[in-house]
Every structure is written in structure tokens, then in C-alpha cells.
Amino acid sequence: MTAEYEDDPAAAVLVALADPTRRRILDALAARGAATATTLAAELPVTRQAVVKHLAVLDQAGLVTAHRVGREVRYRPATPALAATARWMAGLADAWDRRLLAIKHLAESGGAVPPEGDEGGGAVE
Amino acid sequence: MTAEYEDDPAAAVLVALADPTRRRILDALAARGAATATTLAAELPVTRQAVVKHLAVLDQAGLVTAHRVGREVRYRPATPALAATARWMAGLADAWDRRLLAIKHLAESGGAVPPEGDEGGGAVE
DNA sequence: GCGATTAGCAACCCATCGGTTGCACGTTGC
DNA sequence: GCAACGTGCAACCGATGGGTTGCTAATCGC
Numbered sequence: 001m002t003a004e005y006e007d008d009p010a011a012a013v014l015v016a017l018a019d020p021t022r023r024r025i026l027d028a029l030a031a032r033g034a035a036t037a038t039t040l041a042a043e044l045p046v047t048r049q050a051v052v053k054h055l056a057v058l059d060q061a062g063l064v065t066a067h068r069v070g071r072e073v074r075y076r077p078a079t080p081a082l083a084a085t086a087r088w089m090a091g092l093a094d095a096w097d098r099r100l101l102a103i104k105h106l107a108e109s110g111g112a113v114p115p116e117g118d119e120g121g122g123a124v125e
Numbered sequence: 126m127t128a129e130y131e132d133d134p135a136a137a138v139l140v141a142l143a144d145p146t147r148r149r150i151l152d153a154l155a156a157r158g159a160a161t162a163t164t165l166a167a168e169l170p171v172t173r174q175a176v177v178k179h180l181a182v183l184d185q186a187g188l189v190t191a192h193r194v195g196r197e198v199r200y201r202p203a204t205p206a207l208a209a210t211a212r213w214m215a216g217l218a219d220a221w222d223r224r225l226l227a228i229k230h231l232a233e234s235g236g237a238v239p240p241e242g243d244e245g246g247g248a249v250e
Numbered sequence: 251g252c253g254a255t256t257a258g259c260a261a262c263c264c265a266t267c268g269g270t271t272g273c274a275c276g277t278t279g280c
Numbered sequence: 281g282c283a284a285c286g287t288g289c290a291a292c293c294g295a296t297g298g299g300t301t302g303c304t305a306a307t308c309g310c
Binding site: 161162163173174177195196197198 | 285286287288289
């Protein structure tokens with residue numbers, strides 16, 4: 001995880017998980033516990049090089065960690081980034097719900113809707 | 126949400142949330158409670174047409190719902206899809222954690238690693 | 251030491267995606 | 281009724297992204 005997404009770690013995770021091949025790689029990785037790019041490529045319909053690129057993306061998102069063992073690089077799934085993004089999304093859903101409810105109440109009581117008294121979950125971007 | 130992602134609803138949400146402009150649209154939508162494509166385009170650095178396309182993607186992912194009111198179409202954020210995806214991700218993180226722990230234990234006790242006795246969170250794809 | 255294996259570049263290809271412009275069609279409202 | 285406004289559709293464009301091939305460098309096993 002170098003930079004590129006220093007603002008919002010969730011963004012990197014979302015981009016990483018948006019690709020089906022990347023999800024398959026993570027799946028295979030979680031099943032094995034750890035694997036190399038070459039090993040993963042053997043059971044996927046893509047080249048080793050493609051897997052390498054995907055692993056780089058997953059690494060930047062903090063979804064995998066790489067350990068060098070001799071001549072091979074072993075990748076292992078990392079859960080913290082995933083769990084954090086899950087919490088972020090849940091908090092976002094919650095914030096939306098509360099805000100929509102507040103707007104609805106204010107509309108019924110005839111008052112104007114305050115522009116942004118929100119928090120707890122924060123903005124998306 | 127027509128089809129296209131009938132297999133895994135989370136995939137559509139992930140793809141939808143992967144784009145920064147789409148996240149901004151959702152953000153603006155949650156702040157207002159509801160808005161039209163034209164209104165949203167006014168405060169975003171893109172054309173109304175671009176917003177329309179993004180709203181279509183968000184709609185397919187179940188992240189917004191559209192209501193026609195006379196000549197205008199009002200979009201409103203929908204939380205269920207978001208909350209569901211959040212739960213899916215949390216469950217996935219959990220499943221990985223358990224599996225990795227099981228592998229570690231088996232490795233320490235010298236046993237072989239069973240191929241896939243897992244559940245509760247399910248596969249990624 | 252040498253062949254086999256594995257990782258790391260770099261260049262390239264093509265499809266998709268985000269975005270734009272232009273125009274036709276329904277609503278609204280004076 | 282007609283002008284103004286908002287939506288819908290289609291064509292087009294440039295950039296990015298997923299994927300490939302080809303080659304070089306490091307490491308292992310014997």
C-alpha cells in the first residue's frame with residue numbers, strides 16, 4: 001500500500017473488489033491460506049502475468065500481504081482492510097437512513113431541511 | 126436492478142461504488158434526500174448525460190430508486206443494497222479469518238490442510 | 251556447475267468505460 | 281398555443297484496464 005488512495009482506504013478496496021478475476025484470486029487465496037502467483041495462475045483462466053498485476057492491485061488495497069521465501073513470493077489474504085471497509089459501508093448505510101428519516105420528518109412538520117447536520121459515517125469521498 | 130448481476134448482488138454494488146463520481150452522486154443524493162439528474166449535474170463537474178449514465182448503474186445495483194413526477198425523474202438513495210453488501214463483506218472477512226486460523230492450527234499440529242470445509246460467508250464469486 | 255523453475259520487466263492489443271455533443275420527444279405553464 | 285424546461289436516445293471520443301507475449305535475471309536441486 002504505497003499511496004494513490006491515501007485519502008480513503010475504502011476506495012482502494014472497492015476498486016480492487018470490483019473485478020471478478022480479483023475476487024476469484026482472493027477466494028483461492030483464502031482457501032489455500034497462501035499461494036504464489038504461478039500457483040494461482042494454474043487454476044485460473046488467465047496468465048501468470050495477469051495474476052501478478054491483480055495481486056499488485058490487491059496489495060495496494062491492503063487485501064493481501066506478500067512474503068518472499070527464497071525465489072518465490074508467497075501471497076496471503078489480509079482481513080483488516082476488508083473488515084474496515086465493511087464497517088465503513090455499514091456506517092454509511094446507517095448515516096443515509098438517519099438522514100433520510102430526518103428529512104422525511106421535517107417535510108411532514110412543514111419545516112425546511114437543514115443542509116448538512118450529519119455525521120457518524122462521514123461522506124463517501 | 127434488471128439482471129446482468131443476478132448471481133451476486135454484491136458484485137453490482139462493488140462495481141457501482143468503485144467509481145468516485147458515482148460516490149459523489151450518492152453523497153449528494155443522501156444529503157438532499159432526493160434529486161433529479163439535472164439538479165445533480167449542476168453541482169458536479171460533469172454533464173447531465175454523464176450523471177444519467179451513472180444513475181443507471183446505481184439503479185441496477187439497487188443503490189437508488191427512481192420515481193417519475195410529471196416531466197422530471199426524482200432519484201432517491203436506497204440503503205438495503207448497501208447494508209446487504211456491508212454484511213456480505215463482514216461475513217467474508219470472518220470466513221477468511223476462521224479459515225486462516227484453522228490452517229495455522231493444522232500446520233502446527235503437523236496435519237494436512239482440508240480443502241474446503243468452510244461456510245458462513247460463502248465464496249466471493 | 252548447469253538445467254529447470256520462478257519472479258520481474260516492458261511493450262503491445264483490444265474492449266470497456268467515463269464523458270461529451272447533438273437532437274428529438276414529452277411537460278409545464280403562462 | 282407556444283416557448284421554456286427536462287428527459288431520452290444515439291453517435292462518437294480518449295483513456296484506462298485487463299490481458300497477452302517475449303525476454304531477462306535470480307534461485308533452486310542435484
